[in-house]
Amino acid sequence: MSKARQSNQARKPNRVPTGTGRFFVLMSLLSLGFIAVFVRAAYLQVDKAEVLIGKSDSRSVRDKSIVTHRGRILDRNGVELAVSVPVKSVWMDVTEVMKRSPTLAENDWNKLALIAKKSAKEFKQWIVKRKGRQFVWVARHLDPSTSAVVKTLDLPGVYLRDEFRRYYPSAEITAHLVGFTDIDDKGREGLERAYDDYLSGKNGKEKVRLDLQRRVIEKQEVIEEAEKGEDLQLSIDSRIQALAYKALKTAVLKHRAKSGSLVMLDVNTGEVLALISQPAYNPNRFDSRKPNVTRNSAFVDSFEPGSTAKPFTVASALEAGVVKPDTVIDTRRIKYNGHWVKDIAYHRSLDVTGILQKSSNVGVAKLAHMMSDEEFLYSFHQVGFGTDTGSGFPGESSGLFNIRDNWSDVEKAVLAYGYGFRVTPVQLAQAYAVLGAKxxxxxxxLVKQNSTPQGEKVLSSRVSQQVINMMETVVSEEGSGKRAQVDGYRIAGKTGTARKAENGGYGDQYTVFFAGIAPVSDPKIAMVIFVDEPQSEDYYGGQVAAPVFARVAAESLRLLNVKPDRTEVIANREVKKQVRLEKANG
Structure with a gap:
């Protein structure tokens, strides 16, 4: 054999013969393996599919809330007073946190501690105490920059959740009326509380698939649709509310008063157009929601109304027919049960109109004793003293009007000029609105009305108009309420200055009021201003409260497009206008 042939044979590879038994055994084993895998796969996908899908879903599919928000609160013109804004909150699965980061010493965890407003040590102890819990809030209602930091950290077991936070654009101006919600979006004060069920939305539910970081990677189906809360449109006018807020706050600060309230009603509908309490608070700040400032004094606090009650004594006397507006009464001081009743300024006699204009205690005391108890109390009961207004405002007081069966002559006398019973500012405003509504x-x-409520006739139109005409003299130059005058409009009102009861008697602190109606020819608004314990040299209702009425009424009547009715003022304006035109024309 040649060397070349031997070389070719040497390079020829050794092959397993295809016909041998080893080849068939190898191929058989490989085929069986593939068949086993195929059979197993078919078994799992057909017979065990539901079981496996269930196990997979149990690890990754969850029911997730579809978060909805509360309805808006609007003023009568559609201006937003309360809205819900989307925010992020951070929570953690403590079990997962303890499993993945037992030491909690990383810099990222220190950052999370800052977000939770805790030191690193406190935060670690805080987590350890909650060991085994799968849901714990870390921080609620984060601002966008803070929630972005949490998202960037991407810490194991720490997640963000969508929520809504209540925001109040008008802040202090409507705080006492609108109220506020807590961190869980439940109404806690004011109309947020009163209409909580109406405003609250109903969260929905959907089935979603999550990844290992609990991020939604697939939305499968909606289980329950979410329902947004209903909007609530109030009766107040935010323009009037703002100017009333400024006027009352200025007066409270100027006279260094303890507190104050202002209530304005639409005479024809019973709607509240403005309602203010001082001091105020910012409902957007949790730290300012202190109990001593969040209470709405216009609904909650009651006081002895003093001389603002005298028009109702006069109304009872007119209804009973014992006097007429020009009936003259002896107003010299008089003694009842050993107690003298007298006036600040001496008047030998006054007619009934003069009794209101000069605010005579003796005059109304004598009117009261000219009537039976039932006749005397008629107007007081009819206008609603002793019962709440039915507004539905949380915590509204009914005042105090419990008259004993066998009361003394002096008790009857002092009640005639506003002592011995208590009313709230809203009760007094409603009472004056009755006079204005004939x-x-x-x-x-407190909710906007789309039609005029029918109401109930509780006083005669004749008597109501007579009392209004008498109260107009109070706001004249000779009356105690002249500072309530409004250029171009006829105003009817009554001042009040009452000593505050203390230790079974009356001290040196005062509450002062002005209650008024405008315009006299066709009443549109009734307003009450109440100021508690003014500390300045001016402490009478005509000095403290009446100017507030004038400022607020002047602008409000213009905003409400109420036609001026003071003819002499209108005439003077026309004369001045004509003079200016003549001068301009040479």
Whole structure:
């Protein structure tokens, strides 16, 4: 054999013969393996599919809430007073946190501690105490920059959740009326509380698939649709509310008063157009929501109304027919049960109109004793003293009007000029609105009305108009309420200055008021201003409260497009206008 042939044979590879038994055994084993895998796969996908899908879903599929928000609160013109804004909150699965980061010493965890407003040590102890819990809030209602930091950290077991936070654009101006919600979006004060069920939305539910970081990677189905809360449109006018807020706050600060309230009603509908309490607070700040400032004094606090009650004594006397507006009464001081009743300024006699204009205690005391108890109390009961207004405002007081069966002559006398019983500012405003509405009492409402409520006739139109005409003299140059005058409009009102009861008697602190109606020819608004314990040299209702009425009424009547009715002022304006035109024309 040649060397070349031997070389070719040497390079020829050794091969397993295809016909041998080893080859068939190898191929058989490989085929069986593939068949086993195929059979197993088919078994798992057909017979065990539901079981496996269930196990997979149990690890990754969850029911997730579809978060909805509360309805808006609007003023009568559609201006937003309360809205819900989307925010992020951070929570953690403590079990997962303890499993993955037992030491909690990383810099990222220190950053999370800062977000939770805790030191690193406190935060670690805080987590350890909650060991085994799968849901714990870390921080709620984060600002966008802070939630972005949490998202960047991407810490194991720490997640963000969508929520809504209540925001109040008008802040202090409507705080006492609108109220606020807590961190869980439940109404806690004001109309947020009163209409919580109406405003609250209903969260929905959907089935989603999550990844290892609990991020939604697939939305499978909606289990329950979310329902947004209903919007609530109030009766107040935010423009009037703002100017009333400024005027009352200025007066409270100027006279260094303890507190104050202002209530304005639409005489024809019973709607509240403005309602203010001082001091105020910012409902957007949790740290300012202190109990001593969040209470709405216009609904909650009651006081002895003093001389603002005298028009109702006069109304009872007119209804009983014992006097007429020009009936003259001896107003020299008089003694009842050993107690003298007298006036600040001496008047030998006054007619009934003069009794209101000069605010005579003796005059109304004598009117009261000219009537039976039932006749005397008639107007007081009819206008609603002793019962709440039915507004539905949380915590509204009914005041105090419990008259004993066998009361003394002096008790009857002092009640005639506003002592011995208590009313709230809203009760007094509703009472004056009855006079302005020609004796019709309409339910007081904080919600905008689309039609005029029918109301109930509680006083005669004749008597109501007579009392209004008498109260107009109070705001004249000779009356105690002249500072309540409004250029171009006829105003009717009554001042009040009452000593505060203390230790079974009366001290040196005062509450002062002005209650008024405008315009006299066709009443549109009734307003009450109440100031508690003014500390300045001016402490009478005509000095402290009446100017507030003038400032607020002047602008409000213009905003409400109420036509001026003071003819002499209108005439003077026309004369001045004509003079200016003549001068301009040479």
């Amino acid at each position: 004796g019709i009492k309409r339910p007081l409402t």
